[in-house]
Amino acid sequence: MTDRPAPGMRHRSMRDHNLGAVLGEVARRGTISRAGLAVATGLTKSTVSSLVGELVEARLLVAEGRTGEGERGRPGIGLGLDGGYVAGLGCEIGARRLAVRVVDLRRRTRVQLERVGPNHRSPAAVFAELAALAAEAEQRAHAQGLTLVGAGLAVPGLLDHARRRLVAAPNLGWRDVPLDPHLAALPPRAGLPVAVDNEANLAALGELRLGAGNGQPSFLVVTGEVGIGAGLVVGSGLYSGADGFAGELGHVVVVPGGAPCACGGRGCLETVAGLPALLRAAGLDPEGGLAPLLAALDRPVADPAGEAARSAVDGAAAALALALTAAVHLLAPGLIVLGGTLAALGPVLVPRLDDALAAQVGALRGSAPPVTTSALGTDAAVLGAALGVLDAVVADPVRILPT
Amino acid sequence: MTDRPAPGMRHRSMRDHNLGAVLGEVARRGTISRAGLAVATGLTKSTVSSLVGELVEARLLVAEGRTGEGERGRPGIGLGLDGGYVAGLGCEIGARRLAVRVVDLRRRTRVQLERVGPNHRSPAAVFAELAALAAEAEQRAHAQGLTLVGAGLAVPGLLDHARRRLVAAPNLGWRDVPLDPHLAALPPRAGLPVAVDNEANLAALGELRLGAGNGQPSFLVVTGEVGIGAGLVVGSGLYSGADGFAGELGHVVVVPGGAPCACGGRGCLETVAGLPALLRAAGLDPEGGLAPLLAALDRPVADPAGEAARSAVDGAAAALALALTAAVHLLAPGLIVLGGTLAALGPVLVPRLDDALAAQVGALRGSAPPVTTSALGTDAAVLGAALGVLDAVVADPVRILPT
Numbered sequence: 001m002t003d004r005p006a007p008g009m010r011h012r013s014m015r016d017h018n019l020g021a022v023l024g025e026v027a028r029r030g031t032i033s034r035a036g037l038a039v040a041t042g043l044t045k046s047t048v049s050s051l052v053g054e055l056v057e058a059r060l061l062v063a064e065g066r067t068g069e070g071e072r073g074r075p076g077i078g079l080g081l082d083g084g085y086v087a088g089l090g091c092e093i094g095a096r097r098l099a100v101r102v103v104d105l106r107r108r109t110r111v112q113l114e115r116v117g118p119n120h121r122s123p124a125a126v127f128a129e130l131a132a133l134a135a136e137a138e139q140r141a142h143a144q145g146l147t148l149v150g151a152g153l154a155v156p157g158l159l160d161h162a163r164r165r166l167v168a169a170p171n172l173g174w175r176d177v178p179l180d181p182h183l184a185a186l187p188p189r190a191g192l193p194v195a196v197d198n199e200a201n202l203a204a205l206g207e208l209r210l211g212a213g214n215g216q217p218s219f220l221v222v223t224g225e226v227g228i229g230a231g232l233v234v235g236s237g238l239y240s241g242a243d244g245f246a247g248e249l250g251h252v253v254v255v256p257g258g259a260p261c262a263c264g265g266r267g268c269l270e271t272v273a274g275l276p277a278l279l280r281a282a283g284l285d286p287e288g289g290l291a292p293l294l295a296a297l298d299r300p301v302a303d304p305a306g307e308a309a310r311s312a313v314d315g316a317a318a319a320l321a322l323a324l325t326a327a328v329h330l331l332a333p334g335l336i337v338l339g340g341t342l343a344a345l346g347p348v349l350v351p352r353l354d355d356a357l358a359a360q361v362g363a364l365r366g367s368a369p370p371v372t373t374s375a376l377g378t379d380a381a382v383l384g385a386a387l388g389v390l391d392a393v394v395a396d397p398v399r400i401l402p403t
Numbered sequence: 404m405t406d407r408p409a410p411g412m413r414h415r416s417m418r419d420h421n422l423g424a425v426l427g428e429v430a431r432r433g434t435i436s437r438a439g440l441a442v443a444t445g446l447t448k449s450t451v452s453s454l455v456g457e458l459v460e461a462r463l464l465v466a467e468g469r470t471g472e473g474e475r476g477r478p479g480i481g482l483g484l485d486g487g488y489v490a491g492l493g494c495e496i497g498a499r500r501l502a503v504r505v506v507d508l509r510r511r512t513r514v515q516l517e518r519v520g521p522n523h524r525s526p527a528a529v530f531a532e533l534a535a536l537a538a539e540a541e542q543r544a545h546a547q548g549l550t551l552v553g554a555g556l557a558v559p560g561l562l563d564h565a566r567r568r569l570v571a572a573p574n575l576g577w578r579d580v581p582l583d584p585h586l587a588a589l590p591p592r593a594g595l596p597v598a599v600d601n602e603a604n605l606a607a608l609g610e611l612r613l614g615a616g617n618g619q620p621s622f623l624v625v626t627g628e629v630g631i632g633a634g635l636v637v638g639s640g641l642y643s644g645a646d647g648f649a650g651e652l653g654h655v656v657v658v659p660g661g662a663p664c665a666c667g668g669r670g671c672l673e674t675v676a677g678l679p680a681l682l683r684a685a686g687l688d689p690e691g692g693l694a695p696l697l698a699a700l701d702r703p704v705a706d707p708a709g710e711a712a713r714s715a716v717d718g719a720a721a722a723l724a725l726a727l728t729a730a731v732h733l734l735a736p737g738l739i740v741l742g743g744t745l746a747a748l749g750p751v752l753v754p755r756l757d758d759a760l761a762a763q764v765g766a767l768r769g770s771a772p773p774v775t776t777s778a779l780g781t782d783a784a785v786l787g788a789a790l791g792v793l794d795a796v797v798a799d800p801v802r803i804l805p806t
Contacts (some may be wrong), residue, residue, distance in 0.1 A: 001628070158768065168767050218645030230733070234645045240638045240734030242621030245768060253725050254659070262765025296431065301498035322656050325668070326729035329651035330633070332644030360656065363667025364571050365561065365648060 015051075017308045018043060023060055023081075025210045025355045027394045031078040052079060058401050060084035060105065060393070076260035076387035086400065087141055089151040089187055089385030091130055092199060093119055095171040095226035098126070098248040100133050101377065102141045102148065105393070107210060110377075111140045116365050118287075125303035127182035138187040149393055149400045151390040153383030154199040156227050158245050165366065166197070166231050167245075170262035171226040195388050199223060199249055199381040201238055203339050203374075204231025206384030209391075211376045212337045220333035221374070222324075223251060223381065224342035227262075232331050241329075244304060250268060269323040275341050281312035290341050297348060320349065321356030328361050328369060339374035346373030407516075419801040421446060426453045428461060430797045434467060436480040439509075453548050455482060460490035461804050463508065463796070466555070484508045489796060489803065490544055492554040492590055493789030494533055494604060496522055498574040498629035501529070501781065503536050504637075505544040505551065506789035507794070510613060514543045519694040521690075523576045530585035550805045551591035552796055555788030557602040558631050561648050567599070570648075573665035574629040580779075598791055602626060602784040604641055604652055606742050607634025609787030611641075612794075614779045615740045621737035625652060626779070626784065629744035631664075631673050635734050642734075654678065672726040673792040676719035678744050684715035693744050700751060723752065724759030731764050731772060748756035749776030 010203050018041070026032055034052055055061040062082035083106030090101040096118050102111035113133050119126045137149055148274075155167025164179040183194045204221040207213035213221065213233055221231045230252030232239045240246050249269040255307045257266025271277055276286035283305065284292050297304030297313065324336060339348055350371050352364045357368035374380055393400055421444070428443045429435055437455055438757045458464040467487035486509030495502040499521050505514035516536050522529045541551055560572025569580040586597045610616035614635055616624065624634045633654030635642045643649050653673040654666050661670025674680055679689035686708065687695050700716065702709030710782040728738060739748055739756075753774050760771035777783055796803055 019552055060537070167769060170767065239642070242737055243735055245735040246733060248735075248767070251732045251767060252729040256657070256725055265763040320658075321661055323729075326655040326726075327733055329654045330649060330730055330733050332648040332651075334645055360668040361654070364573065364651070364654060366570060383720070 004273050006360060016396070018047065018050055019055065019397050019401075020395055021380070022048065023055055023394050025395050026061060026079055026081055030078045031170035033078060035081070038307075043357055047072075049308060049335060054401070055397065056082075059395070060397055062401075082110060082252075085099030085147060086384040086390075087146040088389030088393070089134060089137065089141075090150045090154070090186070090202075090382040090384070090389070091134055091151060091186065091194075092154040092174070092202075092382040092385060094199070094378075095119060096132055096155060098130050099382040099385050100130070100137045101203050101379070101382045102137050102146065103383065103390065103392055104146060107344065107387065107390070108363070110144055111137045113137050122173075123174055123177045125180055126172075128185070131185040131187075134187050139172055148388040150195070152195040152197070152202070152388045153183070153186075154385045155196060155228065156199050156225070157310060159198060161244050162321060166196075168263075170264075173276050181187075182384070183358075191203065195385070195392070196400050197385070197388070198229065198231070198240070198244070198247070199238055200229030200249075201244075202231070202382075202388065203229075203376075203380035204233050204238060204384070205373060205388055205391075206376055206380035206382075207235065207337055207339070208233050209387050210383065211374055211380060212372050213335070217334050218333050219325055219335035219337055220331060220340050221337045221380065222342060224273070224338070224340040225274065226270075226274055226276055226379070228323075230327060230340075232333060235366075243261045248327040249323055249327060252326050254319040254322045260324040269319055273323075277317050278312055281315060283312075284307040290344055294344065303401060309315040314352070316345075317352035318356065319351050321360070323359060324353065324371075327361045328357065328365075333369055337374050338371065339376065340378050343373040343377055414441065418697070419799070421797075422454055422458065422800050423449065426458055426797050426800050428576050429464060429484055434483045436481060439635065440482070446500075446704035448496050452619055457804070458800065459485075460761055461800070463800055466576055466616035468698050476701075486511060487548060488550060489547040489668030489793075491789040491796070492537060492544075492551045493541065493557070493605075493785040493787070493792070494537055494554060494589065494597075495557040495605075495785040495788060496529060496533060496559070496575070497602070497781075498522060498559055500612055501533050501536055502785040503533070503540045504551065504782070504785045504789050505540050506786065508551060508793055510790065510793070512542045512786070513547055513549060516540050516543075523574070526580045527576075529575075531588070534588040535588050553595065553598070553792040554589050554590075554591065555588070555600070555605070555791045556600040557605040557784035557788045558599060559602050559628070559632065562599060562601060562653070564647050569599075571666075573667075578672065581613070583711075598788070598795070600791070601634070601643070601650070602789070603632030603634040603652075604647075605634070605785075605791065606616075606644055606779075607636050607641060607784035607787070608791055608794075609783035609785075610740055610742070610777060610781055611636050611639065611788050613786065614783060615775050616738070616779055620740035622740055623730055623772075624740045624742050624783065625723075625745060627678065627741070627743040628781070629677055630672075631677055631678055631745075633730060635736060650727055652730060655729050657722040657725045663690060672722055676745075677724075681715055681719050684718060685712040686715075687712075693747055697747065702715060716748060717755070718746075720755035721759065722750050724756050724763070727756065727774075728763045731760065731768075736772055738773045739772050740777050741774065741777065742783050743781050746776040746780055 015162045023395045038048045064080045083104040087104045092099040098115045158167040200223045203223045213219045230247040230249035251268040255267035261268035261270040280286045296305045296309035355373045404791040442449045467483045477539045486507040490507045493504040501518045553707045561570040570787040603626045604624045633652035656670045658670035662674040664671035683689045699712035758776045
């Protein structure tokens, strides 16, 4: 993930480091007393008290109730993250929607806005609309007493993080787009760098923190909308390859020499299991969204529309199983989480994928990784974008403290 | 990689750490003076001198010539790794051969033995033969004044490192084999733990240190013999997934619903591009080795045997391109290195793979990663197994110092 740099070339002092250690400990524990913090961090109680004072003043920590872990049986005063002030802004540009979300330091969603409509048009027009949506979200956050400390953006494409350019986003029709000029108008304020990452990577971060991946040492999140992407978490961190271009599950070939794909290749998974392809195969309007497909799947046996829908989903499941076989053999995730529109098809897809993976990889590996669906639905990426901002604050709170 | 644990539960002292820092600096630089070491490590000159004294006494470092970097224009006395004493033993169990290799601290191969023949038989018989080969290598190493400080083993299968078991090696017909009982007889002495890893991972390590991957930030090594495997290096480290089961390129599906594979799946890359499959498709004896195929490829146009061989290799190249497309999209390596028997087919395979990858992934990514062949041939893995032993010594020399 493109991380927000610390201001200037400031060398990180011991105090700065300790502020992060204290805040991180509270974030991990939920509630903890000053005495508990001293034990956990190895700092003296007076140092902890001074650091806690700064963090409370900055409204990153707040006293809350009492814990049972005080000295000599006296309950200590509990400290928790302050959910009432600092918040992160998550943004997402999807092929067919824009989404923004404000999440507070306790990871509660406080504002959630969406604009549905195709984004296969000029980057300037799309980013202007996103900025307007984000400005509205910021106003609503302010009205709740929140202050945005940073923004993250999920995009459906390949990023050159060093050059801060979107290399290619086939489902937007974008190629080699410089990001910073377009991002300058995003809240919380002009010129503050925005952390940009691939939507599947940020969906994986969302799942890691608040979804099906929570507590899992390794999992693969498959996101589906027009395109299909994948984000891999290994050892509680995101794996995105040497250049950040890993996880492009949607372009694994499932039909050798098959139909042309927006990426320039042929027979990619997206050409069979991407939503428009799936709708087309079911005899439905490829731009008509998921609802008609779900309705058709519910029609009785022998109903032609129902049969067409079921056959299309069977084809997509078989293609997805082939691509996931490659992902299991190459990446070895411990769990597979279906997200986005694929999550909505979970009841149909999961048993088919479980069977196909058991047959194809189960014998070699002893078992296939289980397949599950995301509870975050299509919102894992925008949530992950906001959570990335908050993770950065917890890791290094000095960046937002008054100097 | 399963690493050799430090003896006992000894806490690593500052001195131990500094010994590793000094030795590591010499390993990186090749030759360096004591003064240069002091600058590079931040240690005082007297500390450096004392550490260097210990390392010279242990025959890990040796004085060699003079460097130009002494103080006030006086050339300093150069220090380099001592290639005359400490050596690592690399071993490999392939589907059709056993190999052992002794490599000194300067990464020169000093002993190299091979026994060709199928290993699809009992683990006990194969390991006994390997131990005999390794004992002979150790004798030859001793005759050159070398002492083996540890052993590494490359196997063509999936490893459970925590339980030290070989989970599955389809091309050996082995399943769930406990390793330590079989490894007890390996030099340098009974009971010393042997670092065991997948052959493709160790081939990647060999390429990283001494082969095509040297200096590359990220590359994928594809190894081919009976099976096909892949080892990925990212940021100069091996990526092997959360459980070490990543990189099984040979079982990416290239023919949906195709021929049964030894792994239990169908249509895997190995069923088309593994050596026996390739020979069979060319109308040759599947157990007859690569030479007849290479000879047939040299026959003139219109010669039926030549045509059959070329058509078989075309089919293997197309299948390999499909699997590599998945690997490029999922792992995003910066370079692809063909090793093992695939390296011998490099002149035929490389142009076909370059073309296929350019067509399939080039448009999305701007360019496809270049494909090259290994100069280490079939020996990258056994070399990597020996180099892994030496890497561990350089990182923590105390493990082999007299206590």
